[in-house]
Amino acid sequence: MKKSRKIFVDVIDKAVEAANSMHPDELLFSYKGTFYPTTLCSPESFKALETFEARSDDVILAGYPKSGTNWLSQILTDLIAISQKKTPGRESSVNAEDVQEFPYLEVGDAEKYERMMKLPSPRFMVTHLRPENLPKSIFKNKVKILLLTRNPKDLATSFLPFFQWPGFFSFPGTWDDFFTDFMTKKMAWGCYFEYLSEWNKYADQENIMTITYEEEKENPALAVKNIATFFGIPLTEEQLQLVVERCSFQSMKKNSEKTHGTFGNIIFRKGGVSDWKNLFIEDLQDHNQKMDKAFEEHIAGTKLGKKLKYDLYCKA
Template sequence: MTEAELYLDYKGVYVPKLLHPPECLKYYEEFNFRQDDILIVTYPKSGTTWMQEIVPLIKSEGDLTPVQTIPNWERVPWLEVDRTRILNVEERPSPRLFATHFHYNMMPESFFKVKPKVLYVLRNPKDVFTSSFYYHGMALFLVNPGTVDEFMEKFLNGKVMFGSWFDHVKGWIHSKDQEHILHIFYEEMIMDLKGSVRKLSYFLGKSLSEEVIEKISDHCVFKNMKQNKMSNHSLVSAKIFDQTKSEFLRKGISGDWRNTLNTAQSDHFDSVYEEKMKDVKFKYVWD
């Protein structure tokens, strides 16, 4: 099926119609944030599921019950997804946990007034592309990716779900009120998960013991998290995800793009990246 059949153009970016019908987007536009809300913001395939595992464990101070008994899309719901409207999140006690793939300029009015805490996760765009390529092949509500070359042109031009990676990143790293935003890298979480949990805990105002930090980190190692049926999307209908083509939680590594892109493709990606990000002064951790 085509983009016109599967996607809605919402504020200049593609969103899948199945997950984001107009009524749920209107719900998000009118959503009232609280100042102590915690919002995980990512471009798709940048570590959202990982953060949906870590942050509730920081909130619960290491109690595994929430992540072992509640699906991640309910414990940390995406605010732009249709199902969120029936979760009665308005009645949840503070601090509430949410996730979103929205660009900064797509956020609702109350976000800018209230200024909740934001955890913004960045990942090497080549790995984002690679993960997205396989995801588009197994997610039945997305346009088939075609060849690597075909999907790369769509990705580099922002003609994929949630638009341009470049615009998404630039919008959030250049946004106002940076004191309310913590930037964290997928790669630093791989290199030092305990240090990342410690960093997140400090930003969220949680003083956790080293024993609790180690407990959270051990549970959230990718191979352990992948076994959690409340997080690996094995509970999702086969009419939505065909995990015989690719697992939802696939590898969880850094540098997997090298197994997908050839030299010419990598060089083309680099040239577009350098042009689009030439005016961005921001220190990245990927190589």
């Protein structure tokens, strides 16, 4: 998959290069009340995205940044290869003549969506967008969506190094500053709790499967099997084990420089659960209280809220 890897690395390298010449205040822009990274997205692209025509056999992964979308992307890419009678990981599993696009739906130029019309089925797409900001054709054509969520304390903890990375967002503040921004909607892709609340409205639709980062960590084989079943992809035991092995954190981190360039160390940081306890420490106990209150106000009691098992993963 050299070509698709090169596309990912090229997009990130160009974004970093552009960010290095920008003032920190220019790194984010607001579109319909939500902030996005200037070096990856644009108002023109969002406008063009509105008329994008989805296909019923598209494969979509939706998840807020740092919820594990790169991890699940690996799984879905391998499953799609298997569905096409190809072996995951082999260079021959990708047709070099296929037109390739960066898989993140909202990232790229405004002409991207015209080029995507030429892509063969099934097209694989990833998005961090809330459902109301996605093309209406996705829901009209009942495209299957894998919705990935993660406990908010670990997500915030993992998001901090992402924003501090030199030359990308270059967040200059402390954890306390970052936490304030995270809780007051000043983040790229908006407020996580609002994200969960909006997606919860769609969680019961038959074309949407929800999965948490934590349950994927608990039982990777079962998670992969359930995902394959949802997308109608039969797996042999050997194929299942191959996908599980290739999507392990250790395997993906080892190959991260090849697959994601210098950005790999930021994306594949620790890959664990409950790392938040190293930041939500006793002298910052108010962070715990604020996060718990926000969860109760926005998502507790809903289908997605219950699935997150907040008391298990977010209480000390």
